[in-house]
Amino acid sequence: MTPEEFRLYGHQIIDWIADYRKTLAQERVMSMVKPGAISKQLPSLPPNEAEDFQQILSDLQEIILPGITHWNHPSFFAYFPSNATLVSVLGELFSAGLGVQGMSWQTSPAATELEEVVMNWLREMVGLSKNFVGVIQDTASTATLVALLSARERTTNYGQNHGGLQTETSPLVVYTSEQSHSSVTKAALLAGFGKDNVRLIETDSELALRLDLLEKAIQEDISAGLKPCAVVGTVGTTNSAAVDPIAGLAKLAKEYNLWLHVDAAMAGSAMLLPEYRVMWEGVELADSVLFNPHKWLGVAFDCTAYFVQDSQHLIRVMSTNPAYLQTNVDNEVNNYRDWGIQLGRRFRALKLWFLIREQGVLGLQARIRRDLENTKWLKEQIEATSRWEIVAPVLFQTICVRHIPSTDMSEADLAHHNLAWAKAINESGKAYLTPSIVKGKQIVRVSIGVEATTRTEVEQLWQLMQEMINTNKKPPIY
Numbered sequence: 006m007t008p009e010e011f012r013l014y015g016h017q018i019i020d021w022i023a024d025y026r027k028t029l030a031q032e033r034v035m036s037m038v039k040p041g042a043i044s045k046q047l048p049s050l051p052p053n054e055a056e057d058f059q060q061i062l063s064d065l066q067e068i069i070l071p072g073i074t075h076w077n078h079p080s081f082f083a084y085f086p087s088n089a090t091l092v093s094v095l096g097e098l099f100s101a102g103l104g105v106q107g108m109s110w111q112t113s114p115a116a117t118e119l120e121e122v123v124m125n126w127l128r129e130m131v132g133l134s135k136n137f138v139g140v141i142q143d144t145a146s147t148a149t150l151v152a153l154l155s156a157r158e159r160t161t162n163y164g165q166n167h168g169g170l171q172t173e174t175s176p177l178v179v180y181t182s183e184q185s186h187s188s189v190t191k192a193a194l195l196a197g198f199g200k201d202n203v204r205l206i207e208t209d210s211e212l213a214l215r216l217d218l219l220e221k222a223i224q225e226d227i228s229a230g231l232k233p234c235a236v237v238g239t240v241g242t243t244n245s246a247a248v249d250p251i252a253g254l255a256k257l258a259k260e261y262n263l264w265l266h267v268d269a270a271m272a273g274s275a276m277l278l279p280e281y282r283v284m285w286e287g288v289e290l291a292d293s294v295l296f297n298p299h300k301w302l303g304v305a306f307d308c309t310a311y312f313v314q315d316s317q318h319l320i321r322v323m324s325t326n327p328a329y330l331q332t333n334v335d336n337e338v339n340n341y342r343d344w345g346i347q348l349g350r351r352f353r354a355l356k357l358w359f360l361i362r363e364q365g366v367l368g369l370q371a372r373i374r375r376d377l378e379n380t381k382w383l384k385e386q387i388e389a390t391s392r393w394e395i396v397a398p399v400l401f402q403t404i405c406v407r408h409i410p411s412t413d414m415s416e417a418d419l420a421h422h423n424l425a426w427a428k429a430i431n432e433s434g435k436a437y438l439t440p441s442i443v444k445g446k447q448i449v450r451v452s453i454g455v456e457a458t459t460r461t462e463v464e465q466l467w468q469l470m471q472e473m474i475n476t477n478k479k480p481p482i483y
């Protein structure tokens with residue numbers, strides 16, 4: 006494609022995206038295509054001859070779009086908000102257009118230095134102290150893996166430089182709550198701890214990790230000759246947005262010499278509001294903290310902010326430094342290839358920079374406050390209406406709710422009923438929710454926070470919920 010062709014089609018595509026966002030509310034939220042429906046319309050072999058780009062765009066419209074679930078739809082209340090604000094989409098475009106590989110300072114000094122600046126901005130925005138230094142990782146899953154690798158290496162005094170875990174005399178143990186995200190267990194497995202050495206600690210009635218059970222587990226492990234290594238606390242769990250007692254975790258971490266990693270993937274954005282910072286009190290004592298600007302904050306996926314207290318330790322764990330990557334300024338600069346797993350790095354700082362400047366901190370705070378207000382409004386409606394139950398504390402923007410048609414219904418029938426109305430809403434195309442299970446109860450999660458979601462859509466959702474409880478549809482298999 007020549008620059009002139011790029012100009013031609015690029016303008017068309019920008020127009021297309023602008024129209025798409027403008028009219029998105031008219032689309033069905035969830036894609037209803039059946040498995041295989043998209044791939045069967047596409048040739049199984051790549052084209053030998055060049056194809057007309059206009060034809061490719063037309064196929065995008067006809068074949069691909071029906072298979073898209075619209076995450077930026079104002080009535081998207083499923084999973085979590087994954088806001089791709091348009092200004093951050095422009096940041097993505099710039100990043101791809103520049104085609105930068107930001108592995109080292111020298112491979113594009115601005116990519117590194119802008120990342121340093123925006124990570125300092127973000128640190129200030131969420132109220133972390135200057136003891137923390139930030140770096141962008143692709144996802145929370147990767148950042149948690151990096152954290153557990155760092156924990157492993159601290160406990161083993163850099164065992165990776167010798168025999169690794171294979172020569173440790175005692176197995177190392179990781180602790181987290183049974184409500185933590187699956188990425189925590191996955192990271193522990195990938196970091197070599199082994200499933201036998203991952204303790205999923207029970208939670209209390211608020212779905213927060215129980216410190217008494219954590220301490221008991223640590224002591225039992227020590228008595229059994231195991232070596233406690235790391236604890237991962239969550240601020241805003243995926244299922245119900247519950248909060249672990251971070252200050253309590255920090256105290257135990259200090260006492261038993263554990264690495265404390267805080268996963269605030271979703272709720273970290275709420276820390277832009279000073280009044281919410283009490284929720285992660287103690288975070289200053291964590292060794293590492295992550296949150297996902299690619300969720301609620303509005304940076305187009307992917308962008309995880311990862312903060313550590315000891316960047317020298319991170320670099321020691323992550324760096325390889327072969328001759329072909331060395332430069333004569335290495336002692337003066339940050340080479341972010343040494344701050345994570347990947348070598349090649351996209352210029353993600355651009356989209357963060359665009360978003361923060363275009364919105365201003367006050368603009369971002371206002372949107373997050375709006376979403377929290379909308380959540381509070383819906384919570385109050387549900388609480389004021391008989392036969393509806395909120396099953397978990399509503400601390401941020403997630404509501405776990407179920408409808409109880411009659412008190413003598415069995416849990417199985419209740420599950421059937423709640424899955425049925427959620428399915429009816431999702432299939433109506435008018436909104437999209439995620440069913441889940443909290444403490445053995447079938448619930449439906451309402452996650453508020455898409456940039457385009459206003460009070461109107463939240464009101465419409467509540468109306469729809471009350472209509473759809475009368476559905477007779479069969480429950481889905483999720």
Ligand SMILES: Cc1ncc(COP(=O)(O)O)c(C=O)c1O
Nearest residue numbers: 144145146186188242243270271
């Ligand atoms: C609390 C929490 N941690 C981690 C993740 C994983 O995020 P990512 O997709 O960035 O790996 C999620 C995703 O929903 C989450 O809610």
